Amino acid sequence: MTTARKMDLSFPSELGYEVIAREAVGAFARCIGFEKDRVKDLQTALSEACINAIEHGNMLKPGLRVHLTC
Amino acid sequence: MSNDASKTGTIEKIIELSLPSKLGYERVAMDAASSLATRMGFRNDRVDDLKTAVSEAVTNAIEHGNQHDEAMKVVVLLTARESELIISVEDEGTKSLDHSYVPEAPDIAKKFSEADKGGWGIWLIHTLMDEVEVTTAPGGGNQVRMVIHLKR
Numbered sequence: 703m704t705t706a707r708k709m710d711l712s713f714p715s716e717l718g719y720e721v722i723a724r725e726a727v728g729a730f731a732r733c734i735g736f737e738k739d740r741v742k743d744l745q746t747a748l749s750e751a752c753i754n755a756i757e758h759g760n761m762l763k764p765g766l767r768v769h770l771t772c
Numbered sequence: 773m774s775n776d777a778s779k780t781g782t783i784e785k786i787i788e789l790s791l792p793s794k795l796g797y798e799r800v801a802m803d804a805a806s807s808l809a810t811r812m813g814f815r816n817d818r819v820d821d822l823k824t825a826v827s828e829a830v831t832n833a834i835e836h837g838n839q840h841d842e843a844m845k846v847v848v849l850l851t852a853r854e855s856e857l858i859i860s861v862e863d864e865g866t867k868s869l870d871h872s873y874v875p876e877a878p879d880i881a882k883k884f885s886e887a888d889k890g891g892w893g894i895w896l897i898h899t900l901m902d903e904v905e906v907t908t909a910p911g912g913g914n915q916v917r918m919v920i921h922l923k924r
Contacts, residue, residue: 711787730800
């Protein structure tokens with residue numbers, strides 16, 4: 703039986719940190735074996751979701767964190 | 773003025789990353805660290821040093837600390853300060869590292885003749901980073917704490 707490979711990432715609610723999330727999740731998707739264009743799609747969607755969380759959900763309060771799991 | 777965030781009341785900017793103990797996933801930590809360091813203003817050659825050091829530390833954690841058990845986690849903390857980046861790599865410590873180990877430059881000729889060509893990691897990390905500390909993490913695993921200074 704194989705264990706599900708999982709990663710967790712969290713960062714402060716400051717614009718710019720979505721770029722780091724983008725790179726980390728992109729590398730994770732490549733490790734799993736996703737094709738380049740699908741990795742790009744994933745990164746674009748992820749950036750949007752992170753920016754939303756930073757700006758709207760957490761109202762740009764750096765003390766609040768954005769958590770992501772994949 | 774103190775840089776200590778607990779004294780000044782500023783919030784530490786920390787990125788926390790948790791990875792499965794499988795070789796290859798060190799790339800995730802390398803790409804996250806490199807992206808943060810570039811954003812902080814580190815020069816390209818220092819970003820490369822950092823990537824190599826992170827790769828070695830995470831690979832050590834996967835291979836030695838967690839003995840390739842994929843269910844075990846490697847936790848990487850990246851703390852961005854005004855003039856430095858602190859990277860902590862922590863495993864779950866199945867096999868503990870020798871904390872008193874003082875790395876020496878490996879004998880390259882000797883290494884080539886040996887079956888095991890590994891064991892350069894800690895030495896490399898010491899060579900590439902400005903500060904290195906190997907300790908036992910609060911959870912009992914190994915913790916490698918590395919600091920790279922931002923010179924403007």
